[in-house]
Amino acid sequence: MTLKQTAAPKPDAAPVRRTAGRPSHRLQRYGPAYAMLLPFALLFIVFLVYPLIRSVYYSLTDFNAIRPPTFVGFDNFAELIANDDRFHKAVWNTVKYVIGSVTLTMVLGLLLAVAFKSTSLRDRLMRTVFFLPSVSAGVGVVLVWKWIFMVDSWGLANTVARFFGGENKSWLADPAVSIPILVTMAVWGGAGYAMVLFVAGINAIPDELYEQASIDGASKARQFWHITLPLLRPVLVFVFITSTIGAFQIFEPVYLLWRRSASIVGGPLDSALTIVPYLYDMGFNRFQLGYASAIAWILFAIIFLVTLVQLRVTKTFKEFDR
Amino acid sequence: MSVDTLSTAGTVVKRPKKINAGAELARLPLYLWAAVVLIPFWWMIIAAFKSVPELMRNPPTFFPQDPSLDSFYDPNAPAAGGEPNPDAVPGVFQRWPDVAGGFLRFALNTFGVTVVVTVASLLIASLAAYMLTKTAAPGRRTVFVVVISSMMIPWQVSLIPNYLLVSDLGMTDSYLGYIVPGLAKSFVVFFLVQYLRSIPDELVHAARVDGASEWRIWWQIVLPLLRPALAAMAIFVALGEWNNFLWPLIIIRTEELFNLPIALSNLSNAIVSSPGSMGVAMAASMMATLPTVVFFFLFQKHFIKGIALSGIKA
Numbered sequence: 001m002t003l004k005q006t007a008a009p010k011p012d013a014a015p016v017r018r019t020a021g022r023p024s025h026r027l028q029r030y031g032p033a034y035a036m037l038l039p040f041a042l043l044f045i046v047f048l049v050y051p052l053i054r055s056v057y058y059s060l061t062d063f064n065a066i067r068p069p070t071f072v073g074f075d076n077f078a079e080l081i082a083n084d085d086r087f088h089k090a091v092w093n094t095v096k097y098v099i100g101s102v103t104l105t106m107v108l109g110l111l112l113a114v115a116f117k118s119t120s121l122r123d124r125l126m127r128t129v130f131f132l133p134s135v136s137a138g139v140g141v142v143l144v145w146k147w148i149f150m151v152d153s154w155g156l157a158n159t160v161a162r163f164f165g166g167e168n169k170s171w172l173a174d175p176a177v178s179i180p181i182l183v184t185m186a187v188w189g190g191a192g193y194a195m196v197l198f199v200a201g202i203n204a205i206p207d208e209l210y211e212q213a214s215i216d217g218a219s220k221a222r223q224f225w226h227i228t229l230p231l232l233r234p235v236l237v238f239v240f241i242t243s244t245i246g247a248f249q250i251f252e253p254v255y256l257l258w259r260r261s262a263s264i265v266g267g268p269l270d271s272a273l274t275i276v277p278y279l280y281d282m283g284f285n286r287f288q289l290g291y292a293s294a295i296a297w298i299l300f301a302i303i304f305l306v307t308l309v310q311l312r313v314t315k316t317f318k319e320f321d322r
Numbered sequence: 323m324s325v326d327t328l329s330t331a332g333t334v335v336k337r338p339k340k341i342n343a344g345a346e347l348a349r350l351p352l353y354l355w356a357a358v359v360l361i362p363f364w365w366m367i368i369a370a371f372k373s374v375p376e377l378m379r380n381p382p383t384f385f386p387q388d389p390s391l392d393s394f395y396d397p398n399a400p401a402a403g404g405e406p407n408p409d410a411v412p413g414v415f416q417r418w419p420d421v422a423g424g425f426l427r428f429a430l431n432t433f434g435v436t437v438v439v440t441v442a443s444l445l446i447a448s449l450a451a452y453m454l455t456k457t458a459a460p461g462r463r464t465v466f467v468v469v470i471s472s473m474m475i476p477w478q479v480s481l482i483p484n485y486l487l488v489s490d491l492g493m494t495d496s497y498l499g500y501i502v503p504g505l506a507k508s509f510v511v512f513f514l515v516q517y518l519r520s521i522p523d524e525l526v527h528a529a530r531v532d533g534a535s536e537w538r539i540w541w542q543i544v545l546p547l548l549r550p551a552l553a554a555m556a557i558f559v560a561l562g563e564w565n566n567f568l569w570p571l572i573i574i575r576t577e578e579l580f581n582l583p584i585a586l587s588n589l590s591n592a593i594v595s596s597p598g599s600m601g602v603a604m605a606a607s608m609m610a611t612l613p614t615v616v617f618f619f620l621f622q623k624h625f626i627k628g629i630a631l632s633g634i635k636a
Contacts, residue, residue: 030457030458030459030460032535032536032537033453033457033459033462033536034453034459036449036450036452036453036536036537036540037449037450037453037454037459037462037465039446039449039450040446040447040449040450040506040511041450041465043446043502043503043505043506044469044472044506044508046487047480047484047487047502047503047504047505047506048472048480048506048508049472050483050487051480051483051484051487052475052479052480052483054483054486054487055479055480055482055483058482058483065486111352112352115348115349115352116352126352126353126356128622129356129359129360130356130359131618131625131626132359132360132363132615132618133359133362135561135614135615135617135618135625136363136611136614136615137561137565138564138565138567138583138610138611138614139565139567139582139583139586139587139590139607139610140366140582140583140586140606140607140608140610140611141362141607141611143586143589143590143603143604143607144362144363144365144366144604144607145362146590146593147365147366147369147600147603147604148362148365150600154377154378154379154380154381154382155382156361156365156382159381159382162381188359188362192359193629196626196629196630197629197630197632199630200626200629200630245476248476249476249478251567251568252567252568255587256587256590259590259591276478279478279481280568283481283482284572289482289486292482293479293482293483296476296478296479296481296482297479299476299478299479300474300475300476300479303474303476304474307474
């Protein structure tokens with residue numbers, strides 16, 4: 001929108017005006033501008049655009065990094081979509097993880113935002129506590145979780161389980177709890193982040209609306225449904241879409257929690273295998289680079305389609321509100 | 323209009339604030355949850371200061387009974403190749419004996435790479451953002467559309483070809499191959515463009531009329547104006563780089579070049595064979611995580627503002 005504004009020729013944009021049409025003068029006039037774009041453009045083309053083009057080509061080849069790639073058409077995609085059970089498992093696991101982590105992160109983030117939105121000392125302190133995990137994301141934190149879910153009786157998870165009358169169990173060896181463990185970690189690390197975004201959104205809503213509503217006798221719950229939620233929608237949509245995209249790309253927890261040797265990725269019975277770890281396994285353990293490239297493009301297609309659906313759905317809600 | 327009149331008469335509307343016992347009671351589970359959120363941090367810190375026998379005590383202790391620094395440096399640990407001792411494992415600073423400086427070296431590597439990537443990528447992006455918003459150079463709209471579209475493609479798609487490209491260029495296992503491919507950050511350009519659009523063009527035009535060069539306008543006018551946006555982006559980029567894992571995992575082989583996440587992941591392999599090393603892993607995790615937490619407390623305002631900005635601008 002604002003693009004059009006700046007695109008309109010400004011009379012005082014540059015000293016030479018009348019000759020701007022000719023290419024040589026254009027270059028003279030905009031030379032510095034293009035020179036400023038150059039570092040970014042160069043890196044962007046060499047390390048993103050060109051690799052992407054190569055990736056499209058590789059995805060259509062049989063390529064094992066030793067022999068040159070041979071063109072196989074859409075065989076990789078056909079194999080992945082029709083036959084590869086391990087890939088299907090990875091997609092299904094990823095979908096379960098995305099639904100679980102995004103839903104819980106958003107609901108709990110919103111709950112925290114509503115509970116601790118003010119500038120009082122207590123609320124700021126609580127927000128700091130809940131935000132802390134998202135600051136300290138990374139390998140170190142995954143190791144802490146690994147330590148917590150340690151098989152042996154001295155692990156924290158087992159100690160807590162025993163306290164509540166349960167028995168020691170091998171958390172990381174039980175396929176049934178693999179995805180719940182990943183979701184727990186995601187919510188621990190992500191709810192505070194969502195909360196900060198929601199707090200900013202909620203505090204941007206004018207107080208007058210709430211005052212008016214309480215004069216009209218609307219209960220807190222009704223105010224939440226009819227003022228907070230609709231006005232927060234842009235932020236909700238933003239968190240919904242960005243956290244979904246991020247969740248689809250999960251790698252580190254899967255790779256680190258269940259790795260026993262360099263070549264085993266995915267946990268017991270592949271119960272924790274998600275798309276990116278599978279891509280890593282195919283590409284960098286088995287050197288099926290063509291196949292792995294096809295996985296990457298399917299990941300893109302999935303994220304793209306899901307984002308489109310999300311935009312569509314949230315738009316429907318928008319029309320519904322009116 | 324009616325809203326305006328209401329707020330001027332607001333004194334009538336506002337009821338005296340009373341402490342709502344019900345609301346406090348409803349918050350109780352949230353306080354409990356806050357405590358639970360902190361437990362992993364607590365568990366990490368105490369594990370770093372426990373001795374090996376205490377680490378494996380059942381039930382575990384929630385305060386170190388006999389705090390020790392053995393996980394950092396254990397004088398009783400057997401030398402490399404010596405008789406293994408179940409109660410004494412080499413501390414964080416005794417691991418990687420082949421690397422000068424050991425763990426400290428990895429911390430310095432991570433710090434150096436983080437600073438270089440943050441500064442370089444922000445400068446590059448701010449130049450591009452200035453060109454895209456405040457000049458009339460033809461083609462800039464197309465460029466912007468291409469940059470935005472690229473943000474939709476997950477970066478893993480370019481992972482394999484980038485790895486092959488970097489090996490073709492002979493840059494694997496070097497800082498060059500580690501740093502350079504990640505310098506063009508589309509989301510930073512996007513964010514800075516959004517921010518620059520809210521800054522009136524007149525400032526730039528006035529400088530141009532006065533005869534200032536584009537480079538000078540960028541350096542002396544645009545960069546200072548961009549400061550809040552740059553601060554927000556610097557935090558994002560720096561945190562991301564501090565925790566960067568998959569790319570260095572693929573590109574770096576030599577131990578000297580490890581960053582902290584790679585070193586930590588190596589430690590996690592050691593744990594599988596000897597659970598007593600868990601204290602060492604926790605000590606290392608603590609030292610890797612602590613800087614980000616300190617960084618957060620120092621720049622808390624920028625953090626929160628940056629996140630809020632990213633949500634509202636987008």
